[in-house]
Amino acid sequence: MKQKFDIITSTCVPLPLENVDTDQIIPARFLKATTKEEKFFGENLFRDWRYNPDGSLNPDFVLNNPKYKGEILVAGKNFGSGSSREHAAWAIAGYGFRVVISSFFADIHKNNELNNFVLPVVVSEEFLAELFASIEQDPATEVEVNVPDQTVTNKATGRKEHFEINGYKKYCLMNALDDIDFLLENKDKIEAWEQKRV
C-alpha cells in the first residue's frame, strides 16, 4: 500500500538463511487470489516453514517466536530469488514488514518490494553478520533506517552504513507516489516516441 517513508526505527525479525526463494515466501498454492488481499498473503507468509503439515504452528520458526517482532525483516544473502510473483512482496507487506535488510536481493523481487512500499536495504556482508549477532544476543536490538539520509544503523553496536536508492525512487517513497503515476504523466512522450519509430 502507498505510504510515505522517512525514518523507521524498529526491532527486527532475523532469518539467517541464504537463497530464500519466493516459493518459500509464498507457496504457489496461495497465488490463486484475484485481488491484492494483503492480509491473506501476510497470513501465509513463509507458510510451509511457519506451519506444520497438519496446520499447527511450527514453534521453531522465527515468526512464531514471540521474542522476535518488528517492522524489519533481516535475511541472508540472495533474498527473493526465483519466481517473479509479486504475491511475495504483498505477503511481506501484509505481515507488516516495511523494510527488508539483506546483503543481496534478487532483481525482480527487489523491484516488487519497492513497488509495494517495502524498502529493500542492501548492506555489506559484515554489517549483516554483525546485525544477526546483535539480534541473537539481544532480540530487542533496534535498527534505524533513515531514508532521507540513506543510512542504516545497528543501534546495538552503532555501526552505520550508507545504502543505495536512486533519487527518483527515493522521491517516490518519501512522497507515496508510484511508477504508474509517473508514466501516466508523460503519455505525450510515449506517443511521440511511437511516431518517431514508424
Added chain:
Amino acid sequence: MANTLFDKIWDAHVVQNVSDGPTQLYIDRLYCHEVTSPQAFEGLRARGLKCFRPERIYCMPDHNTPTHDQDKPIEDPVGKTQVDTLARNAKEFGLTHFGMMHPKNGIIHVVGPENGLSLPGMTIVCGDSHTSTHGAMGAVAFGIGTSEVEMVMASQCILQQKPKSMRITVKGSLGKGVTAKDVALYLMSKMTTSGATGYFVEYAGSAIEQLTMEGRLTLCNLSIEMGARGGFIAPDEVTFAYLKDKEYAPKGSDWDQAVAYWKTLRSGDDAVFDKEIEFDAADIEPMVTYGTNPGMGMGITKNIPSLDQIEAAGQASFKKALDYMGFAPGEQMIGKPVDYVFCGSCTNGRIEDFRAFASIVKGRKKADHVICWLVPGSWAVARQIEEEGLDQIFKEAGFELRQPGCSACLAMNDDKIPAGKLSVSTSNRNFEGRQGPGARTVLASPLVAAAAAVTGVITDPRTLM
C-alpha cells in the same frame, strides 16, 4: 556507440532516461497469464484506465489449467475463478485471449515463440520470471511483477534500471546425451543462483550456435535461475528458419526487410561486456540437481559435495537442503530410487523434448512403481506428438500423455507430487515444496527423466543410448 547486442535493442526502445532514476523503456510485447495479471487489471479499473496499446498484449491461462478433461469446467473453484477472470478481463480490455482448449493455448513461453509472436529485436515482458525464454529469438525479454504488468498495460512502458551486460561463451561441441538443459544446469552450478543477478546475459560460442531453436529456448528459459534478468542469443539462420511462415511472423517483403534488420542484431567484434565468462562444452555431462535450488547441480556421475567443500556462510542452507532432500553429503545420485517423473514445462515441454524422451523409452517399459506425467507445453506440441507417432511409442512403453499446461512444475493444478516422494523433473525449480508440499525434486533433462522412468532409479541416459 552501442556495441553489444543488448545495448542495441535496449537503446532502440528508450523513451527517456529519468534524471537520477530508471530508464523508461518501450515494450513491444506483453504476455499475461491468469496468476499475475488479475491485480493489474484491478489496478487499471481502480484508476479508470484502459490498456494503452491492447494490440500488443496476448493473454492465456497456463498455470492453473488441469492436464486432463480440459473440455469440462475446472474442478478447483479458486483456480477456475482465476482462469475465468483472465477471460473476462481480456474481453473487457479488448485483448487477444487464447483460452483453455483454444488450439493456440499452452504455456505462454512455448506459445509465443511457436506462433512467431516473439521476434528478434523486440522487448518482451510478462509477469513470470521465465519470460527470459523469449531471449532465444534474439530479443530482450524479462520477467516482471504485477505492478509492472499494470505499468505496461497503462503506458506500454516500464521503468527499469539498465542491467549490466555479461557474455557467457561455451566453446567446443556438446557430447553424447548432453542437451541444452545440461548446459543450463552446468552454468547454474558454476555461477550459483545469484551469480548473474543484475546482468543480462548473451550466450555465445560454438556450443550455443550449434543448439537448435528449441535448445536455445531451454537455455534462455533458465537464465533467471542464475539470477540474470534475462538471457539471449544473437539471431542467425537457425532463428530465421524457425520463424519463417510462423503465423504472426512478417510475410513477403516485410519478411525480407525484417531479416535484413535482424541480421544487424549482433554484438560488434569489439563489444565490451561488464563481465565475460568462458566454459568448455567438453566439461559438461548430463546433469542432475541434489539440493533445493537449481544451482545445486552436478554431473550425473559425480558425488554430492561434502560439507567441507561448502563455504561457512552457506553451510546452514546446504545442510537444510540435504535434510529436506534426504540425501547425505558425499553420496552419489546414480541408483537412487525415483517415485515420479515429470516431462514438460516452459523449460522442456517442446516437441524435441518429447522426441528425446521417446528415443529412450522406445522398446522399453516404464518401471512399475514410477508414476510419470508427460505434459506437452502447448496444443501445437500435443498435435505434433500425434503426427509424429510419438504417442504410440509412449503408449507401448506404458506412458500416458496429458493435456498442456504448467502442471507439476509448480503444482498449482492437481498435478502435485506427494510429500516425501522423489521426482525427476524436466522443469526449472527444485525449491522446497515447489512440486507440492514436501515433494523432493531432482531437475534434469528429458533424457535423464526418461532413463529414470524406465529404470526406476537415477540412471545415466548414455548407458541406454
